[in-house]
Amino acid sequence: MILEFNSAREILLVRIKGEMDMATAGQIRQSIDNRLQQEKIRYLLLDLSGVTFIDSSGIGVILGRYRNLNRTGGKAAIIKPQVVVKRVLETAGLQKLIPICDNEGECLRLLTGANH
């Protein structure tokens, strides 16, 4: 599992590659929470295009970060999940809480309401 971070202004983009399950959930949670604490982030973008598997442990990490952000007025979005991953996310009803977008621009427009 590989994590890549990119932040600008109040936006944190996290690119996750590999599998999101109970073996990797702890590390993903920790790394993202560290970044969210260090910087003033309002918009969390999770690029899942490199994620090949997700189960309830992985979804728990995403929902947990979403809830924490939500408490401080922040927002989250998911970018380009692979078909198999998207099906699991939708079975959990995640798209009702966190928008799933095709690219970063679409995500930012949706979250900030601006034309990036």
Add this chain to the structure above:
Amino acid sequence: MTLHNRMKLEFLGLPENVSFSRVVVATFASQLGFTLDDLEEIKVATSEAVSNAIIHGYQNQPGGVIRLESCLGNDWLEIKIEDDGVGIANIEQAMQPAYTTCSERMGLGFSFMQSFMDEVKVESAVNRGTRIILRKLVKVNNAHSMTEH
């Protein structure tokens, strides 16, 4: 319900074995006419049952043994996942969507097993352990396309 193939696996309840066990089960299941989508669903359901055995059954303590057995029939797959952990006092409640005894979790595991498999059975005794039985049928269309071509 003729049995065509069977395999048994015993492993320690460690996080790194969750990925290992779901890949083994999906590879075994691929002997039948399951679609790639079906195999992904089988992976998620296996992952949920094995993760639950480690997280809840053995409370994340290393050393617990998980037994997994899988059978293949003509058009069906059965997976049994067993732990000797704390057990479940109220199975009906545990299987309710969004029910969890762990504040960090979402209670999605049993819902996924039920969405992705055709049958989910839970047998459990407090302080003895839990056995999850999952069954999935090969859909008629796939079974036909295997024999007709």
